[in-house]
Amino acid sequence: MARKESITIQNILDTAFSMTREEGFINVTARKVAARAGCSTQPIFRVYKNMDELWNAVYLKAVSFFQDYYSLYPRTGKAPFSNMGMAVIAFAREERNLFELLFISQNVHRKSMYEVLNGDAGNVVYEINLAKSLGCTNPQEMFMKMWIFIYGAACMTLTGDYDLSDRETMELLEHSYESFSGNAAR
Amino acid sequence: MARKESITIQNILDTAFSMTREEGFINVTARKVAARAGCSTQPIFRVYKNMDELWNAVYLKAVSFFQDYYSLYPRTGKAPFSNMGMAVIAFAREERNLFELLFISQNVHRKSMYEVLNGDAGNVVYEINLAKSLGCTNPQEMFMKMWIFIYGAACMTLTGDYDLSDRETMELLEHSYESFSGNAAR
DNA sequence: CATCTAAAATAACAAGTGTTATAAAAGAAT
DNA sequence: ATTCTTTTATAACACTTGTTATTTTAGATG
Numbered sequence: 276m277a278r279k280e281s282i283t284i285q286n287i288l289d290t291a292f293s294m295t296r297e298e299g300f301i302n303v304t305a306r307k308v309a310a311r312a313g314c315s316t317q318p319i320f321r322v323y324k325n326m327d328e329l330w331n332a333v334y335l336k337a338v339s340f341f342q343d344y345y346s347l348y349p350r351t352g353k354a355p356f357s358n359m360g361m362a363v364i365a366f367a368r369e370e371r372n373l374f375e376l377l378f379i380s381q382n383v384h385r386k387s388m389y390e391v392l393n394g395d396a397g398n399v400v401y402e403i404n405l406a407k408s409l410g411c412t413n414p415q416e417m418f419m420k421m422w423i424f425i426y427g428a429a430c431m432t433l434t435g436d437y438d439l440s441d442r443e444t445m446e447l448l449e450h451s452y453e454s455f456s457g458n459a460a461r
Numbered sequence: 462m463a464r465k466e467s468i469t470i471q472n473i474l475d476t477a478f479s480m481t482r483e484e485g486f487i488n489v490t491a492r493k494v495a496a497r498a499g500c501s502t503q504p505i506f507r508v509y510k511n512m513d514e515l516w517n518a519v520y521l522k523a524v525s526f527f528q529d530y531y532s533l534y535p536r537t538g539k540a541p542f543s544n545m546g547m548a549v550i551a552f553a554r555e556e557r558n559l560f561e562l563l564f565i566s567q568n569v570h571r572k573s574m575y576e577v578l579n580g581d582a583g584n585v586v587y588e589i590n591l592a593k594s595l596g597c598t599n600p601q602e603m604f605m606k607m608w609i610f611i612y613g614a615a616c617m618t619l620t621g622d623y624d625l626s627d628r629e630t631m632e633l634l635e636h637s638y639e640s641f642s643g644n645a646a647r
Numbered sequence: 648c649a650t651c652t653a654a655a656a657t658a659a660c661a662a663g664t665g666t667t668a669t670a671a672a673a674g675a676a677t
Numbered sequence: 678a679t680t681c682t683t684t685t686a687t688a689a690c691a692c693t694t695g696t697t698a699t700t701t702t703a704g705a706t707g
Contacts (some may be wrong), residue, residue, distance in 0.1 A: 277675065277681080279684080306665095316665090379620070434564075462704090
């Protein structure tokens with residue numbers, strides 16, 4: 276009937292997503308994606324109405340990527356929110372550009388930080404319930420404090436002002452939880 | 462001898478700085494500054510070699526602006542780092558674009574976060590000494606923890622995920638210091 | 648008032664952006 | 678093999694950016 280497509284929507288999206296990881300969301304332009312995919316800009320506009328649609332698809336893929344990253348991250352900490360902190364801070368270090376896209380840059384029609392973090396697995400709810408089960412009297416407030424702390428460390432990772440090892444970070448997170456619980460070990 | 466200048470270097474810098482505050486650093490372009498200053502782009506390049514020079518001048522002005530803002534901020538908190546936290550979080554709320562420029566965006570030849578924060582007045586050193594005088598055994602580590610916390614809250618202010626009142630923020634900061642000291646009030 | 652010099656305005660260049668019109672090509676169907 | 682349809686490539690449009698060449702203009706000096 277007609278010519279067979281050689282550049283699929285998957286090719287375009289995968290290329291744009293890889294570019295976001297490696298070069299940052301800001302560099303995902305029509306011509307750059309085309310060059311990296313080895314085609315002209317035309318196939319992009321065949322499968323996406325415009326660049327906004329592609330950017331949104333990249334954003335959604337980044338959300339999924341983060342949630343997979345989080346769910347696969349090893350859970351070695353005992354204190355509530357410590358594993359959450361480890362995963363988020365590691366993500367900020369290893370996926371700078373994705374972290375910036377998901378948690379810092381204020382773009383149009385983006386999901387809230389909480390929505391991205393909690394995800395389908397209910398990551399936040401899980402940690403809150405864990406805290407409650409361990410005797411935390413106000414787990415919501417505990418989440419707020421721990422998240423402010425985790426988020427601060429993650430953002431400082433991007434600026435280069437936070438550079439502790441995984442072991443040190445785990446200690447910091449565990450101690451912080453104990454401190455906020457009123458059981459500071461000092 | 463010659464024609465008198467009608468657009469001074471101060472006009473240009475003040476215009477560019479106001480634009481940064483109101484519209485963000487990213488919008489400081491040659492043509493936009495010129496339009497707002499009511500002239501062509503030519504006077505800009507008479508007083509500045511190129512846009513990079515102007516951007517750098519704007520950045521330095523933002524540093525001074527922050528340090529003045531900090532030094533004029535009322536000191537009502539008793540716990541070390543609480544007044545620092547109040548000033549930085551208020552700055553993030555009231556001067557979003559300047560906060561982003563100074564503390565988030567990773568531009569060329571920028572000062573470190575610590576340098577901006579500490580300033581000529583030695584803001585950080587002051588708080589560390591205060592903590593030491595109040596019996597803090599490791600004031601350096603205390604600064605790290607408190608700054609991570611303050612920075613997290615400030616960055617979340619920008620994304621809209623932190624919106625506590627000044628009173629609530631002060632309580633949070635005072636309690637955090639007590640928590641990290643091992644004197645949690647709960 | 649005429650002249651001269653520096654400042655400002657105008658216009659252009661080269662490079663980048665999203666997007667679209669048009670032309671070429673590939674390949675299935677007849 | 679020819680036809681036809683869709684995909685892809687090529688070019689172009691309109692807009693933005695920093696920067697510079699050229700022209701105009703303001704105003705002090707003689």
